[in-house]
Amino acid sequence: MPRPADGTTTASPGYRPSGARPGTEARRPRIAFAMEPAAAQSLLEAEVLDALAEFTDPEPLPALHGLRTDRARRVLADVELLVTGWGCPPLDEDVLAAAPALRAVAHTAGSVRGHITEACWERGVEVSSAAAANARPVAEYTVAMILLSGKRVLETARAYAARRDRGDWLASPPGMGNYRRTVGICSASLIGRRVIELLRPYDFEVLLYDPYVSAEEAAALGVRPVELPELFAAGDVVSVHTPLLPATRGLVTRELLAAMRPGAVLLNTARGAVLDQDALTEAVLAGRISAVLDVTEPEVLPPGHPLWECENALITPHIAGSLGNELRRLADLTVSEVARWAAGEGFAHPVRRERLAYLA
Incomplete structure (x- = not known):
């Protein structure tokens, strides 16, 4: 499906289980989590994990923080979608080489500039962001x-x-x-x-x-x-x-x-x-x-x-964005995005490579 150049939210292709035949139960995609421990603790509540487990095969916590450890390489070997958050390391060529099946990233925060690299775009990895919720x-x-x-x-x-x-x-x-x-x-x-x-x-x-x-x-x-x-x-x-x-x-x-x-x-x-x-x-x-x-x-x-x-100055410590119970909104949007992708409907909030020059 061609992608529009204007940054609209036309659904991207999404997950397509390999070898699935009409009338057969589709295989659930393998997912994992990559973010700093504090972000995982705040975002990945039991209800969120249970919701994801209804239509994916998730790697148990803790979330990956480093992506070059022995555990990370084992997890990345068959992961198809990464749920990322604050503190996720860059998904560079070496990381992608260890993740040959990776096809999508659903980010639980706003900007993806810190971890989505040129190598991701070159591979064609689909990217979603919770920027709209934030x-x-x-x-x-x-x-x-x-x-x-x-x-x-x-x-x-x-x-x-x-x-x-x-x-x-x-x-x-x-x-x-x-x-x-x-x-x-x-x-x-x-x-x-x-x-x-x-x-x-x-x-x-x-x-x-x-x-x-x-x-x-x-x-x-x-x-x-x-x-x-x-x-x-x-x-x-x-x-x-x-x-x-x-x-x-x-x-x-x-x-x-x-x-x-x-x-x-x-x-x-x-x-x-x-x-x-x-x-x-x-x-x-x-x-x-x-x-x-x-x-x-x-x-x-x-x-x-x-x-x-x-x-004459009121200074607050970057509290305007999602905090406290507002973090659940980010998690809920991400669950919805992963559900759409797993069903083959594509992301409702995709991040487009051609729009990066205008995005935070």
């Missing part, structure tokens, strides 16, 4: 922060705690609130699109910068397409959802940050290196803008970094 909590976090920032919840809570008096609530700043605010979305990624969808019930004007989205598609999304300078100049909140790629490193420049409205909020749940961290720090410390940062550059700021003590 996009949901990130989008929910983003919308929550947009709404909370509009109500100035953190600033008000600090002032309330210091004053211990409600004060004159009618004397609140005119810019406070979420009525007819302008929200700028930087990139119509999976997460960006989900944020746009979740913002529809609110009284926001939503702007979008994404050079790959046509005017017709923007209209269908219900947003107004703009260039990057207008996005930053017009937004009361600008939310960054651009994947970190060579072309997007430093995309948000000092000039763009300087163009933001006084009192505007920069929200980043993508990657810290997408923006100029030093310029952002200066703007926030000066009190011109505020920042809600679930990611920074580096990922953990040094202990003495001024943003730690800045009242």
Whole structure:
């Protein structure tokens, strides 16, 4: 079946049991797990393993962490699909040579860049990702922060705690609130699109910068397409959802940050290196803008970094993505993907080689 070049989710060929004849019971594909122990403990609950065992022949835990051990080579010798997760080593030529039957990888997280190598694509290994499931909590976090920032919840809570008096609530700043605010979305990624969808019930004007989205598609999304300078100049909140790629490193420049409205909020749940961290720090410390940062550059700021003590900055430790019971959503999507592949229906969420230049 030919694969489309536009990154759509047309089903890929999927598992085809060799030698199976009509009317006979199909052989269940052999699967194994490859991820770091903490990921396996969080994702591979008993119910998940039982569900997979209904239509596959799974290798018992523990999951493979190294792929060059004696046990790994024994397991890989007949595995047909790998269920991977955080910490999976690269599936390079040597690993693939030890896994001659490997035809598919179902990843329980988002990006596959850390372990899917060129050798996988050359072999024609089918790849699935749980990025769509992981996009949901990130989008929910983003919308929550947009709404909370509009109500100035953190600033008000600090002032309330210091004053211990409600004060004159009618004397609140005119810019406070979420009525007819302008929200700028930087990139119509999976997460960006989900944020746009979740913002529809609110009284926001939503702007979008994404050079790959046509005017017709923007209209269908219900947003107004703009260039990057207008996005930053017009937004009361600008939310960054651009994947970190060579072309997007430093995309948000000092000039763009300087163009933001006084009192505007920069929200980043993508990657810290997408923006100029030093310029952002200066703007926030000066009190011109505020920042809600679930990611920074580096990922953990040094202990003495001024943003730690800045009242205009809210920094969280990369919690927007799937955590706690949200991990089950990733596992459930992966079970569904493996079931489809084992039934010969192909993945519903395939990762396409030709789309890698646009994916995180």
